Amino acid sequence: MNSIEAIIALIVMLAGLGAILTSINYVQEDYSQANDTLTAKTQAISCATIIDSIYSNSATTHNEELNCLTESYNVKSTHNNKTKESQTTTETINELTIEVKTLDHYIN
Amino acid sequence: MTTTSINFFSKKGAIFSIDALIAFTLTLLILLSFVQLTTNIFVQQKEQVKQFYLEEKTLMIADSLVKNRNLENSLLGACAADSDKKRITGNEIEEQLLLQAKPFELKEFFAKELKFETKGMTKIISLNNKESENCLSAKRFALIDGEKSIIEIKGCLIE
Numbered sequence: 001m002n003s004i005e006a007i008i009a010l011i012v013m014l015a016g017l018g019a020i021l022t023s024i025n026y027v028q029e030d031y032s033q034a035n036d037t038l039t040a041k042t043q044a045i046s047c048a049t050i051i052d053s054i055y056s057n058s059a060t061t062h063n064e065e066l067n068c069l070t071e072s073y074n075v076k077s078t079h080n081n082k083t084k085e086s087q088t089t090t091e092t093i094n095e096l097t098i099e100v101k102t103l104d105h106y107i108n
Numbered sequence: 109m110t111t112t113s114i115n116f117f118s119k120k121g122a123i124f125s126i127d128a129l130i131a132f133t134l135t136l137l138i139l140l141s142f143v144q145l146t147t148n149i150f151v152q153q154k155e156q157v158k159q160f161y162l163e164e165k166t167l168m169i170a171d172s173l174v175k176n177r178n179l180e181n182s183l184l185g186a187c188a189a190d191s192d193k194k195r196i197t198g199n200e201i202e203e204q205l206l207l208q209a210k211p212f213e214l215k216e217f218f219a220k221e222l223k224f225e226t227k228g229m230t231k232i233i234s235l236n237n238k239e240s241e242n243c244l245s246a247k248r249f250a251l252i253d254g255e256k257s258i259i260e261i262k263g264c265l266i267e
Contacts, residue, residue, distance in 0.1 A: 001120055005125065009125055009128055011130065013132060014137075016132060020136070020139060024139070024143075027143055027146075031150070032148065033239040034150050035150075038153055038154065038157065041157055042157060045157065045160060045164065047163055048164070049164050049168075052126070052164065052168040053168065055168075055172060055176075056168045056169075056172035056175065056176070057171055057175065058175055058176070062140070073214070085215075086161065087214040087215050087216070087217070089165070089168055089169060089172065089184060089212075089214075090184075096198075101186060103176045103177060103178055103196075105195055105196045106195050106196075
């Protein structure tokens with residue numbers, strides 16, 4: 001009798017453990033996706049910050065590779081198939097080597 | 109039959125079952141609190157990213173205002189121009205340009221208000237009537253028509 005009870009208890013606990021592991025697996029997948037989204041968003045904001053800084057602080061060049069694509073006022077970044085975007089205060093002219101539409105500081 | 113069934117589950121093994129149940133419940137609670145903690149970290153990170161976006165945009169607009177001259181929208185540059193040196197003078201603002209500041213809005217951000225003090229008077233230019241609880245002000249020291257002044261820009265997140 002005791003062995004039957006033990007078997008029942010074991011089955012119940014195994015079922016519970018299975019349910020927990022399945023839940024954790026689902027949660028892990030969600031976290032992974034959330035992490036990718038957050039990374040993509042952070043990258044897009046970082047790129048927008050550099051572009052804004054070039055415009056606002058009258059910089060000329062920034063020699064560092066950026067993991068972003070620009071299109072007019074939008075900056076897009078992709079991380080593990082998750083794409084997020086941010087916006088810049090100025091317009092970017094060129095996509096591959098980013099050229100920022102800065103204002104002239106010398107007048108005619 | 110019922111008596112047999114009660115006996116079957118309430119013999120020696122019942123103590124072990126309660127033990128196991130308590131242990132199992134505790135394990136579940138620990139796992140639950142772990143999941144809750146991780147979720148909270150993600151929510152906090154999301155909020156921090158939003159806050160950084162707001163800070164960055166507000167500060168960059170404030171910087172741009174006191175360092176550039178933008179005739180399309182003077183909110184992004186209201187500096188005076190020195191015709192002799194043929195260049196723009198940073199931190200020297202033209203009040204006339206400042207008064208012509210236009211609304212500025214991005215997908216998740218808008219400039220709400222521009223405030224400055226000149227000739228003993230505080231002037232407030234309302235740029236957008238949208239309401240938002242998540243706003244931030246950035247101040248910059250500058251000369252407005254040759255007079256020392258503090259310019260304040262208020263930026264908000266679109267809700």
